[in-house]
Amino acid sequence: MRLFHALGLAAALSVASMASAAPPDTLEQRIAACLSCHGVKERGDAYFPRIAGKPAGYLYNQLRNFQNGHRQYPMMNYMVAHLPDAYLREIADYFAGQHPPYATATATAGSGATASAAQLERGEVLVRQGDAGRKIPACVSCHGTALNGVAPAIPGLLGLPSDYINAQFGNWKNHSRRAAAPDCMADIAARLSVEDVAAVSAWLGRQAPDADARPASSLPAPLPIRCGSVPAGGAQ
Numbered sequence: 594m595r596l597f598h599a600l601g602l603a604a605a606l607s608v609a610s611m612a613s614a615a616p617p618d619t620l621e622q623r624i625a626a627c628l629s630c631h632g633v634k635e636r637g638d639a640y641f642p643r644i645a646g647k648p649a650g651y652l653y654n655q656l657r658n659f660q661n662g663h664r665q666y667p668m669m670n671y672m673v674a675h676l677p678d679a680y681l682r683e684i685a686d687y688f689a690g691q692h693p694p695y696a697t698a699t700a701t702a703g704s705g706a707t708a709s710a711a712q713l714e715r716g717e718v719l720v721r722q723g724d725a726g727r728k729i730p731a732c733v734s735c736h737g738t739a740l741n742g743v744a745p746a747i748p749g750l751l752g753l754p755s756d757y758i759n760a761q762f763g764n765w766k767n768h769s770r771r772a773a774a775p776d777c778m779a780d781i782a783a784r785l786s787v788e789d790v791a792a793v794s795a796w797l798g799r800q801a802p803d804a805d806a807r808p809a810s811s812l813p814a815p816l817p818i819r820c821g822s823v824p825a826g827g828a829q
């Protein structure tokens with residue numbers, strides 16, 4: 594039902610954009626279409642990520658990635674296909690400035706709700722300490738101690754459905770999600786076993802972010818490995 598509704602909106606948007614060469618519709622109209630999938634819901638929607646409050650540079654990079662096929666999700670590829678670059682930046686800036694309440698941890702736990710204590714413990718160890726033996730840096734070393742992300746290009750990891758996180762690791766592993774080289778997340782995903790991915794996704798999906806969670810403005814130490822999508826010199 595929701596998908597049908599969204600498809601209707603997208604069709605309306607594309608008719609509107611064919612009507613004239615300049616961006617014809619207002620930011621508000623376009624954002625209303627986005628909210629049919631990205632709005633805050635009481636119930637978890639397994640694969641619809643929260644975008645509000647993520648750093649603008651990260652959101653812009655993702656809109657570009659959907660536009661150029663580095664990420665694949667037909668509805669998203671379609672929504673941004675013909676949007677001019679300046680518009681993508683405007684949309685990214687808009688959502689970065691929005692801070693609606695987070696969904697509850699019950700809503701984002703998804704299939705992580707049935708994880709065992711041992712799985713959750715493994716997940717938390719990977720998040721906070723990584724696994725040096727397998728060259729997996731701690732997630733907090735890039736995503737921030739509070740996991741709220743770091744401006745401008747590293748997203749927060751809390752408030753996302755665990756099934757969405759799981760699916761993204763699948764995408765990195767099969768190369769259907771790519772970022773600018775060196776693609777640090779693709780490298781990290783390749784080093785994580787399927788069990789580790791399930792453990793880390795389950796743990797993350799079960800955490801409730803602070804109501805006032807915001808991306809950090811810098812990291813206390815340089816990134817443990819380089820990420821092409823993060824401006825050189827670290828996350829300034």
Ligand code: HEC
Pocket residue numbers: 596599600623624626627628629630631640641642643644647652655656664665666668669672673684748760
């Ligand atoms: C039909 C539902 C739907 C609509 C409408 C929709 N999205 Fe999405 N969007 C998704 C899904 C599902 C994903 C995750 C796709 C994947 O698995 O990579 C996504 C991913 C994203 C991401 C990446 C999020 C992240 O954390 O990496 C951004 C940014 C985004 N959408 C922005 C938008 C904007 C802006 C609009 C409106 C122009 C929009 N979306 C409309 C379903 C939708």
Ligand code: HEC
Pocket residue numbers: 642651654655719720729730731732733734735736746747748749750753758761771772777778781793816817818819820822823
């Ligand atoms: C070396 C730095 C670094 C480390 C370590 C790291 N990440 Fe990331 N992560 C990034 C960057 C940069 C991005 C944005 C990639 C892009 O632009 O697509 C990202 C994106 C993500 C996303 C996408 C979020 C979304 O909304 O789609 C997830 C999920 C993620 N990382 C999970 C993890 C987990 C779990 C770990 C620990 C096992 C981890 N990351 C460790 C740098 C890192």
